[in-house]
């Protein structure tokens with residue numbers, strides 16, 4: 001069975017929210033080789049959901065749950081985008097509450113976690129694209145551009161997103 005495609009989260013295995021292990025999925029009751037271990041907002045205690053039951057919306061329906069916190073999603077143009085993101089897309093694991101970024105009226109795709117070095121490289125390589133998010137970072141931690149370039153803040157983690165419409169890169173950070 002082909003691994004499902006997720007528009008907003010192309011590689012949930014790399015992001016460690018889906019792991020390769022045997023599970024008996026509580027939604028489809030089938031033996032599967034992949035299990036979800038990312039965020040799931042529901043009152044039920046549920047474990048071992050398979051990626052197929054995320055992709056077709058059956059897991060979210062069965063447990064009346066969301067894979068993202070709606071209040072932590074940026075605005076988009078269509079309620080259909082929000083529905084796909086919170087009901088049919090695996091989340092990712094932030095150090096704190098995850099935020100889902102948007103661009104061009106749609107959600108971006110989460111592409112990677114970033115350590116400090118990768119955040120520095122990203123800003124250096126794509127100064128214009130990342131300008132607004134970079135300024136937010138400087139403001140959040142009250143650091144100067146010089147400090148950003150020279151110091152190392154290992155307690156800060158970044159979350160990299162890509163717009164599927166204009167290929168813009170966006171990011172945000174949190175800390176432990």
Ligand SMILES: [Zn+2]
Pocket residue numbers: 025026027028029030049050051052053
């Ligand atoms: Zn399943």
Ligand SMILES: [Zn+2]
Pocket residue numbers: 103104163164165166167168
């Ligand atoms: Zn865009």
